[in-house]
Amino acid sequence: MYPELKLFIAGEWRTTRRDMAVINPATEQELGRLPCADISDLDDALAAAEQGLRVWSATSPRERCDTILRAAALLRERQEEIAQSITLEHGKPLEQARLEVIRGAEFFEWDAGEAMRTYGRVIPAARGQKFSVHHLPIGVVAAFSPWNFPVSQPARKIGGALASGCSIILKAAEETPAGAVHIARAFVDAGLPAGVLNLVFGNPAEISSHLIPHPAVRLVAFTGSTPVGRHLTTLASENMTSVLMELGGHAPVIVCEDTDVQAAATSGAIRKMRNAGQVCTSPTRFFVHDAIFDEFTETFVAKAAKTVVGNGMDAGVEMGPLANDRRVPALTALVEDAVAKGATLATGGARHGNKGYFFQPTVLVNVPDDARIMQEEPFGPIAVINRVATLDDAIAAANSVPYGLAGYAFTNRADYIDRMIDEVEVGNLSINTLEASMPETPFGGVKSSGYGREGGSEGLDNYMTIKHVWHSAKIV
Numbered sequence: 477m478y479p480e481l482k483l484f485i486a487g488e489w490r491t492t493r494r495d496m497a498v499i500n501p502a503t504e505q506e507l508g509r510l511p512c513a514d515i516s517d518l519d520d521a522l523a524a525a526e527q528g529l530r531v532w533s534a535t536s537p538r539e540r541c542d543t544i545l546r547a548a549a550l551l552r553e554r555q556e557e558i559a560q561s562i563t564l565e566h567g568k569p570l571e572q573a574r575l576e577v578i579r580g581a582e583f584f585e586w587d588a589g590e591a592m593r594t595y596g597r598v599i600p601a602a603r604g605q606k607f608s609v610h611h612l613p614i615g616v617v618a619a620f621s622p623w624n625f626p627v628s629q630p631a632r633k634i635g636g637a638l639a640s641g642c643s644i645i646l647k648a649a650e651e652t653p654a655g656a657v658h659i660a661r662a663f664v665d666a667g668l669p670a671g672v673l674n675l676v677f678g679n680p681a682e683i684s685s686h687l688i689p690h691p692a693v694r695l696v697a698f699t700g701s702t703p704v705g706r707h708l709t710t711l712a713s714e715n716m717t718s719v720l721m722e723l724g725g726h727a728p729v730i731v732c733e734d735t736d737v738q739a740a741a742t743s744g745a746i747r748k749m750r751n752a753g754q755v756c757t758s759p760t761r762f763f764v765h766d767a768i769f770d771e772f773t774e775t776f777v778a779k780a781a782k783t784v785v786g787n788g789m790d791a792g793v794e795m796g797p798l799a800n801d802r803r804v805p806a807l808t809a810l811v812e813d814a815v816a817k818g819a820t821l822a823t824g825g826a827r828h829g830n831k832g833y834f835f836q837p838t839v840l841v842n843v844p845d846d847a848r849i850m851q852e853e854p855f856g857p858i859a860v861i862n863r864v865a866t867l868d869d870a871i872a873a874a875n876s877v878p879y880g881l882a883g884y885a886f887t888n889r890a891d892y893i894d895r896m897i898d899e900v901e902v903g904n905l906s907i908n909t910l911e912a913s914m915p916e917t918p919f920g921g922v923k924s925s926g927y928g929r930e931g932g933s934e935g936l937d938n939y940m941t942i943k944h945v946w947h948s949a950k951i952v
């Protein structure tokens with residue numbers, strides 16, 4: 477069920493002398509050994525990507541589109557096999573893993589279509605003079621994808637790069653490598669030329685500090701935490717290399733007094749626990765109007781406490797483990813800090829069981845502003861529910877963090893929605909739904925949540941550069 481793990485460089489699968497264990501977070505058992513790239517592997521990947529860029533940037537958009545669509549179709553065909561390896565390495569419920577495979581395919585399908593629509597423009601000029609604007613592939617992309625979505629996160633980066641005519645070296649997450657291996661297999665079978673897609677694993681700091689300063693690399697695309705994003709951006713600045721940064725979030729949810737309280741609380745509790753809260757758009761800070769606070773909190777806590785936690789392979793499980801062992805003490809410390817500062821722990825708050833990296837669905841109520849969790853993204857199954865008296869207070873609280881990725885609200889009042897569109901500082905605002913993005917909508921953050929957009933008609937912008945051409949019919 478779990479694939480053999482290898483690096484993929486210059487169209488060849490390869491093993492290495494060094495390797496590391498990949499652990500099933502639900503059982504703590506070893507799933508396989510992951511080869512780790514050394515400097516010579518990275519140099520080979522750079523040389524392959526330079527060659528791949530020459531071939532792929534000269535390939536017509538139609539052919540690029542067709543190749544990506546063939547790979548997406550193979551992911552759909554192999555949905556069950558891929559979903560099983562996602563659940564084994566990441567822990568999420570199998571049904572959610574199946575949906576993730578389809579979402580990955582949808583990202584590729586969207587980007588494939590966009591390959592055909594990277595229009596330039598003609599600017600009016602004097603007779604005998606022509607001004608035109610061309611969108612060209614930016615160059616070799618060095619991409620780094622995280623462990624929370626083993627297929628859909630690599631799909632965002634690979635789709636953007638390949639649709640734009642770039643080649644890519646992807647360092648996928650060491651905790652969850654099989655998703656990216658399955659994607660690379662699909663592209664091999666779809667006929668992608670050698671060197672266009674290269675896949676490496678290993679020591680993240682060693683890999684990023686070798687790849688990013690290389691002059692052939694023209695874009696660094698990263699999804700992960702803000703501190704790491706800041707570090708990679710600093711490395712990129714040496715060569716003025718572009719960056720696409722999808723970083724942390726700490727999503728506020730403004731719950732207004734006119735909403736359907738039961739529906740909002742139930743939806744909030746379900747969505748908070750999805751992927752064990754390990755989602756950059758996860759709804760975390762609930763600011764609830766005074767008039768409905770008690771009913772909302774009671775319903776939310778009851779629903780969250782009933783979440784079925786267990787091995788994602790088991791039927792009926794709603795929430796799996798955290799993806800790695802370091803997250804368990806990190807979340808415990810956030811809860812302890814909040815309680816010490818005066819928050820009420822309404823449910824959960826600790827490790828679940830004594831095998832696997834499980835954490836209890838957790839709700840903290842009336843959390844003071846000086847608690848760490850009010851500023852730090854928990855990236856786990858922890859919700860904060862705080863009382864607000866007015867929309868002004870709710871918007872001020874929503875904006876009081878350095879992050880600005882997703883934000884949500886439950887209300888039907890047009891005047892409230894109008895204010896939120898103007899005033900809530902996020903890249904993605906959703907009203908009466910806790911979904912934040914689709915392949916066809918632009919996704920990304922403001923403030924410390926990053927820079928650039930993935931998906932939507934903006935999704936290829938970061939992967940392309942703009943060239944203005946001035947053609948004079950005669951020498952002037």
Ligand code: NAD
Pocket residue numbers: 620621622623624649650680681682684685699700701702703704707708722723724725755756802853854855
């Ligand atoms: P971390 O900060 O150690 O690592 C975050 C990611 O960056 C990982 O995928 C890691 O492999 C990678 N990374 C770390 N150092 C790197 C380096 N020098 N060069 C290249 N890549 C590097 O945190 P973690 O414990 O793995 O995850 C916890 C935090 O990461 C969360 O609090 C969350 O903010 C963030 N995160 C965000 C997303 C997202 O979708 N935005 C996904 C995963 C993790």
